Amino acid sequence: xxxxxxxxxxxxxxxxxxxxxxxxxxxxxxxxxxxxxxxxxxxxxxxxxxxxxxxxxxxxxxxxxxxxxxxxxxxxxxxxxxxxxxxxxxxxxxxxxxxxxxxxxxxxxxxxxxxxxxxxxxxxxxxxxxxxxxxxxxxxxxxxxxxxxxxxxxxxxxxxxxxxxxxxxxxxxxxxxxxxxxxxxxxxxxxxxxxxxxxxxxxxxxxxxxxxxxxxxxxxxxxxxxxxxxxxxxxxxxxxxxxxxxxxxxxxxxxxxxxxxxxxxxxxxxxxxxxxxxxxxxxxxxxxxxxxxxxxxxxxxxxxxxxxxxxxxxxxxxxxxxxxxxxxxxxxxxxxxxxxxxxxxxxxxxxxxxxxxxxxxxxxxxxxxxxxxxxxxxxxxxxxxxxxxxxxxxxxxxxxxxxxxxxxxxxxxxxxxxxxxxxxxxxxxxxxxxxxxxxxxxxxxxxxxxxxxxxxxxxxxxxxxxxxxxxxxxxxxxxxxxxxxxxxxx
Numbered sequence: 001x002x003x004x005x006x007x008x009x010x011x012x013x014x015x016x017x018x019x020x021x022x023x024x025x026x027x028x029x030x031x032x033x034x035x036x037x038x039x040x041x042x043x044x045x046x047x048x049x050x051x052x053x054x055x056x057x058x059x060x061x062x063x064x065x066x067x068x069x070x071x072x073x074x075x076x077x078x079x080x081x082x083x084x085x086x087x088x089x090x091x092x093x094x095x096x097x098x099x100x101x102x103x104x105x106x107x108x109x110x111x112x113x114x115x116x117x118x119x120x121x122x123x124x125x126x127x128x129x130x131x132x133x134x135x136x137x138x139x140x141x142x143x144x145x146x147x148x149x150x151x152x153x154x155x156x157x158x159x160x161x162x163x164x165x166x167x168x169x170x171x172x173x174x175x176x177x178x179x180x181x182x183x184x185x186x187x188x189x190x191x192x193x194x195x196x197x198x199x200x201x202x203x204x205x206x207x208x209x210x211x212x213x214x215x216x217x218x219x220x221x222x223x224x225x226x227x228x229x230x231x232x233x234x235x236x237x238x239x240x241x242x243x244x245x246x247x248x249x250x251x252x253x254x255x256x257x258x259x260x261x262x263x264x265x266x267x268x269x270x271x272x273x274x275x276x277x278x279x280x281x282x283x284x285x286x287x288x289x290x291x292x293x294x295x296x297x298x299x300x301x302x303x304x305x306x307x308x309x310x311x312x313x314x315x316x317x318x319x320x321x322x323x324x325x326x327x328x329x330x331x332x333x334x335x336x337x338x339x340x341x342x343x344x345x346x347x348x349x350x351x352x353x354x355x356x357x358x359x360x361x362x363x364x365x366x367x368x369x370x371x372x373x374x375x376x377x378x379x380x381x382x383x384x385x386x387x388x389x390x391x392x393x394x395x396x397x398x399x400x401x402x403x404x405x406x407x408x409x410x411x412x413x414x415x416x417x418x419x420x421x422x423x424x425x426x427x428x429x430x431x432x433x434x435x436x437x438x439x440x441x442x443x444x445x446x447x448x449x450x451x452x453x454x455x456x457x458x459x460x461x462x463x464x465x466x467x468x469x470x471x472x473x474x475x476x477x478x479x480x481x482x483x484x485x486x487x488x489x490x
Contacts, residue, residue, distance in 0.1 A: 015486060020479060023405060028460050030461070031057075032061060038373050038386050039053035057463055060464065071473065080133075083131050084131060089127070091124070091162065097120050107168045108166045119470075122471075128156065135152065143187055171455075174439065177437065178431060178434060181427060181431050181434055185423075204225055205225045205314060206221065216270045217271065218274055222314075226274065226278065237303060240299040243297075246291070254284065257276070278311075282311070288300050332452050352388075353385050364395030364397070388447050390461075402461075439459050
């Protein structure tokens with residue numbers, strides 16, 4: 001029995017992807033140096049003291065390494081067998097956290113256990129990924145089957161709902177990254193396109209809502225969004241229905257009528273062309289449904305649904321922004337879109353982080369020599385905004401090196417996911433890389449002022465145990481699944 005266990009252990013060690021582990025250790029090292037730089041105060045003499053954040057981060061790193069070892073020692077079949085159990089337990093924990101009496105910065109997402117604070121949302125990511133992989137790998141699973149698709153959506157949205165109820169919207173949005181996995185497993189690109197279109201509608205519609213077309217009462221934002229809905233609908237008829245002539249007819253009528261009435265509004269009698277566009281869009285929906293009935297081409301119904309959904313989204317986006325979102329969330333979006341400046345309020349963090357990164361120049365100011373971070377000008381500089389410390393102390397060279405390390409990790413995870421012999425491993429692998437990709441893209445983007453500030457950590461860099469343990473769970477479970485792909489089974 002001992003010999004069998006020993007052979008199995010050696011087999012796992014030989015099968016481990018050591019390149020990924022090397023990247024993991026490199027990111028941990030850079031992360032610790034960044035925490036030192038972000039939390040260092042002039043006069044500190046001991047970076048390893050447990051009374052400092054740099055010292056405590058060593059504890060989190062050490063426990064993460066031990067945790068990774070434990071995860072590698074478990075049989076890879078354990079994660080498949082108990083995927084639903086782990087998911088159920090984390091859902092119960094998320095639900096219980098909603099009623100948590102401890103509120104930290106307005107969020108009830110933290111469980112306080114004496115000196116220890118844990119955020120269940122960080123651990124629910126790996127449990128959700130396992131549940132998705134388990135369900136999507138079952139015999140007969142078909143993403144285009146309504147029942148399978150709805151259950152898949154339920155697995156993604158249930159933890160999101162619980163996290164939103166904890167007033168932790170940023171962490172909840174991370175779970176949208178799992179849709180990239182669905183796209184890899186055969187979900188039509190139209191779903192992804194719909195998501196991109198909604199973002200375009202929101203940004204253009206809100207950003208230019210109060211800008212008028214010359215001397216007319218027509219809003220540029222509303223006019224542009226409705227025009228985009230008509231163009232997108234016509235293009236989809238061309239692509240999905242293979243009806244080139246029909247698509248050109250739809251585009252010709254919509255654009256021709258709109259252009260004629262816009263000219264009339266500009267040079268004869270000014271009026272709001274948006275009302276005409278709304279009527280045109282409503283008629284377009286009806287025409288698409290009529291074409292679907294006449295040709296029995298199902299794609300017409302989906303395009304009609306897309307057009308109708310776009311119109312509903314167009315008419316509710318402004319209400320959602322001004323009446324559903326919290327005041328601080330609304331302000332952050334307005335600052336990002338350039339509608340407000342607010343350098344002393346919501347825009348303060350981003351402005352200071354950009355100053356810190358810019359002051360680093362090409363090679364940076366050196367370890368522990370950053371002035372913006374040492375003088376604490378950047379709030380949350382050792383958690384959500386830690387990348388500005390990298391930019392200030394290590395400069396463009398250091399920041400580019402960190403981004404290249406993350407790119408290497410993402411590319412390595414894609415390679416590992418694609419070589420999995422079973423769908424369970426492939427789906428879980430893509431879940432892992434999607435989470436990392438989302439965190440890196442959004443975190444670095446918000447530090448640079450390119451994405452909204454939603455308060456999510458930078459993997460392996462941001463201070464804290466919950467996020468570090470959560471990312472370690474995600475990564476090392478996948479490494480163990482990958483290591484077991486070619487092992488002999490007893």
